[in-house]
Amino acid sequence: MNIKISNSRTRINNDIRITGSKSESNRLLLLQALYPQIKIENLSNSDDSVLMQNALTSGSEVVDIHHAGTAMRFLTAFFATREGREVVLTGSKRMTERPIKILVDALEQLGAEIEYTQEEGYPPLKISGKRLEKNKVSLQANVSSQYISALLLVAPRLKNGLELTLEGKITSVPYIKMTLALLNEIGVETAFEGHVIKVAPLEEIDPVTLTVESDWSSASYFYSIAALCEEGTEISLSSYRKSSLQGDSTLSELYRSFGVETVFDTKTITLKKENTPDPSEKISFDLSNAPDIAQTIAVTCFGLGRGCHLTGLHTLKIKETDRLEALKTELSKLGASIKVTDAELFLEPSATIRKNIAIPTYNDHRMAMAFAPLGLKVPIIIEEAEVVSKSYPDFWKDMEKLDFRIESL
Numbered sequence: 001m002n003i004k005i006s007n008s009r010t011r012i013n014n015d016i017r018i019t020g021s022k023s024e025s026n027r028l029l030l031l032q033a034l035y036p037q038i039k040i041e042n043l044s045n046s047d048d049s050v051l052m053q054n055a056l057t058s059g060s061e062v063v064d065i066h067h068a069g070t071a072m073r074f075l076t077a078f079f080a081t082r083e084g085r086e087v088v089l090t091g092s093k094r095m096t097e098r099p100i101k102i103l104v105d106a107l108e109q110l111g112a113e114i115e116y117t118q119e120e121g122y123p124p125l126k127i128s129g130k131r132l133e134k135n136k137v138s139l140q141a142n143v144s145s146q147y148i149s150a151l152l153l154v155a156p157r158l159k160n161g162l163e164l165t166l167e168g169k170i171t172s173v174p175y176i177k178m179t180l181a182l183l184n185e186i187g188v189e190t191a192f193e194g195h196v197i198k199v200a201p202l203e204e205i206d207p208v209t210l211t212v213e214s215d216w217s218s219a220s221y222f223y224s225i226a227a228l229c230e231e232g233t234e235i236s237l238s239s240y241r242k243s244s245l246q247g248d249s250t251l252s253e254l255y256r257s258f259g260v261e262t263v264f265d266t267k268t269i270t271l272k273k274e275n276t277p278d279p280s281e282k283i284s285f286d287l288s289n290a291p292d293i294a295q296t297i298a299v300t301c302f303g304l305g306r307g308c309h310l311t312g313l314h315t316l317k318i319k320e321t322d323r324l325e326a327l328k329t330e331l332s333k334l335g336a337s338i339k340v341t342d343a344e345l346f347l348e349p350s351a352t353i354r355k356n357i358a359i360p361t362y363n364d365h366r367m368a369m370a371f372a373p374l375g376l377k378v379p380i381i382i383e384e385a386e387v388v389s390k391s392y393p394d395f396w397k398d399m400e401k402l403d404f405r406i407e408s409l
């Protein structure tokens, strides 16, 4: 489905309800499979969470998790520890290009039995579940934090718990801290000191109900909309907390540079466009702790005609698509002067945005959602708009609530 998006409003005042964080949901679903005493509220309605839930409950021999990276990584560790179960874990074509060797090697060091059915180092995987007796392992920490979270999630169910030594610079750290915080919430003891993480074993937990905070990465698109609108714009989002487990909550700090202030109420945040910063002020952010909002920020800067220098983007090349190349190609079509390296993005300030340009989305939900707010400036075409369901199935409905006009082409 290709759509054309436009919005002639310059000021927006609306409320949006977003469902639970996909990252927290996928962790809690896995923990619930290990400890059925857990009840979850405000679960994400994303495709990735539905796929995760189905994979954990299906009992089938082949489990296909499509584009869901966290599900792929978390389930590899889960099935590796299911004694007596044999599963082929596979995904979309792109998933077979997303590396998993670091995690597989670590699980094998612990005693797991995993085979690559196609290319060494990549899904699909044939996993023969075993009881893992060893409890010490080292792994490279600068490629994806999901490998580390995967090991941590199954750790309290291992006989002797787990001691992980992280090698090199640790990337996407807030996601590791989120995993540890959720383990702590169900009563698991953990320690994270320097480059070593320890998780104690735990057989049983007391019944507990956990409420997932809504998704901050999804909130980023409304920050972008607020930044692109005039002063007086107010968008309220629920349900959010001031002390969040999600690293993307750094949006409330970062978007101050675009004149957007965040007011926290009991369960709601209100994004207020309060001032219009000088567009000649260049934006410089290190996003190694919040990689999923890089596309949103690059497009916000372009929409405002502001230059930016974004660093810490080394994980973007192995996500749903090579997000650095995709940003370069699509922003250039709209008139941007942009350069990317393996880990950085440089955008020059620009004065115009080309109209009616078609943006392919590369099977990447965040390409569709990051570019959509530009409809406030010029009509823009988003191809295969249904990709948003990976993390935010209601995205287009919510955009219509903000008076975005969406025409099917």
Ligand SMILES: O=C(O)C1=C[C@@H](OP(=O)(O)O)[C@@H](O)[C@H](O)C1
Binding pocket: 022, 023, 024, 070, 143, 144, 145, 146, 149, 171, 172, 175, 291, 292, 315
């Ligand atoms: O653990 C998680 O829930 C995630 C970790 C991050 O991945 P990397 O650690 O690979 O950067 C992030 O990009 C992804 O969307 C979700």
Ligand SMILES: C=C(OP(=O)(O)O)C(=O)O
Binding pocket: 067, 068, 069, 070, 071, 292, 319, 320, 366, 391
């Ligand atoms: C990178 C993402 O997801 P995953 O790695 O779980 O596919 C994302 O949602 O932006």
